[in-house]
Amino acid sequence: MKSYILQKPKKLVLESKPSQQIPSKEYVKVKVDVAGISTADLEAFNGKCKSELPFTLGRQAVGIISEVYPDGGSEFQKGDKVIIGGFEPCGKCFFCKSGEPHKCENMNVLGYNKDGIFSDFVIVPSSIVYRLPDNMHYETAIFAEYVSMALNIIDKLNLKQGDHVAIMCANQLGFLLAQLITYYQGIAIVIDENKEQLTKLGNENISYTLNSKDKDWKEQVSGITGGRMCDKVVYITESNLSVMDATDICGINGCICLAGFTELTEQCPLANIHNKQINVVSVKHAYGNFPSAINMLATKVVNPKQIVGKVFRFAELPEKMLSTTYDEMKYQCYQFRID
Numbered sequence: 001m002k003s004y005i006l007q008k009p010k011k012l013v014l015e016s017k018p019s020q021q022i023p024s025k026e027y028v029k030v031k032v033d034v035a036g037i038s039t040a041d042l043e044a045f046n047g048k049c050k051s052e053l054p055f056t057l058g059r060q061a062v063g064i065i066s067e068v069y070p071d072g073g074s075e076f077q078k079g080d081k082v083i084i085g086g087f088e089p090c091g092k093c094f095f096c097k098s099g100e101p102h103k104c105e106n107m108n109v110l111g112y113n114k115d116g117i118f119s120d121f122v123i124v125p126s127s128i129v130y131r132l133p134d135n136m137h138y139e140t141a142i143f144a145e146y147v148s149m150a151l152n153i154i155d156k157l158n159l160k161q162g163d164h165v166a167i168m169c170a171n172q173l174g175f176l177l178a179q180l181i182t183y184y185q186g187i188a189i190v191i192d193e194n195k196e197q198l199t200k201l202g203n204e205n206i207s208y209t210l211n212s213k214d215k216d217w218k219e220q221v222s223g224i225t226g227g228r229m230c231d232k233v234v235y236i237t238e239s240n241l242s243v244m245d246a247t248d249i250c251g252i253n254g255c256i257c258l259a260g261f262t263e264l265t266e267q268c269p270l271a272n273i274h275n276k277q278i279n280v281v282s283v284k285h286a287y288g289n290f291p292s293a294i295n296m297l298a299t300k301v302v303n304p305k306q307i308v309g310k311v312f313r314f315a316e317l318p319e320k321m322l323s324t325t326y327d328e329m330k331y332q333c334y335q336f337r338i339d
Helices: 039-048 144-157 172-183 195-203 217-224 243-249 270-275 290-298 314-323 326-331
Strands: 002-008 011-016 027-037 060-068 081-084 121-125 129-131 164-168 187-192 208-211 230-236 250-259 279-283 308-313 333-337
Touching: 011 314, 027 081, 039 314, 039 326, 129 290, 144 172, 144 230, 144 250, 144 279, 144 290, 164 172, 164 243, 172 187, 172 195, 172 230, 172 326, 187 195, 187 217, 195 208, 208 217, 217 243, 230 243, 243 250, 243 270, 308 314, 314 333
Parallel strands: 164 187, 164 230, 187 208, 230 250, 250 279, 308 333
Antiparallel strands: 002 011, 027 060, 027 121, 027 333, 060 081, 081 129
């Protein structure tokens, strides 16, 4: 087994380890074929790792089941095409024991507070492994995490037909969320400063894309909504805008969802929230909707084709982590293949 180990900031080293045995029928071994790199991986690589080093990064991967527990009892078989979900409930907190693992108080995140998947083989709990359709391309399947998180957001928003929903950031999550909101007959308004990404969204039939560098973008929101402002606002934590901006464009009795995996350091404008009687919810992980996300991708309800970034080889990983900027990875999914 070969894994890239982050020994210190900006230093990835490929290490070989003896092949490991599956500890119980609750685990499977996966041959990783394609993995994605997230902005969280890049932050950890650059010195913001949440776990003690040395550490293995990565939480997005697809591949083939290479081994199941020999005594049987697994729902998977050798050769199954699967995606690994990067979020693992602790199984010990109140919510996990109450049958609500999606509310886990101590969610484990691969490549963040638990060793990740930048390896040729990984042993992971079968509970976070999901079977893929045989005809689904790996480059498409890797986006299931973002689609699952987008579905979690839609669930929290209680989206209704005709709702105006502002999405404050056109990163990978925002790009796919806009398509889903449109599919569920909401009216997506995407706000970002990246002109190229906004153009791509227009190509996906997203009618309203606003450049946040325009001084009158809030007035544009008012015009689109007939002066009522937005029923819902999704403030993605990678946004270049502020939470105050989110409260400004949220209508009276509206809802703001704080969404994303990146740490949020913004101060909360409580007076504006209180005066407008805004409901605030949050979504920080993708656990819970992976099967639905896979179906959305398989049936082409969402199309991630325009945000597939560079695809490179496993051996190139350290070089690419050094040369890729945060903004590049924010708007495109960089992937690598393991030979």
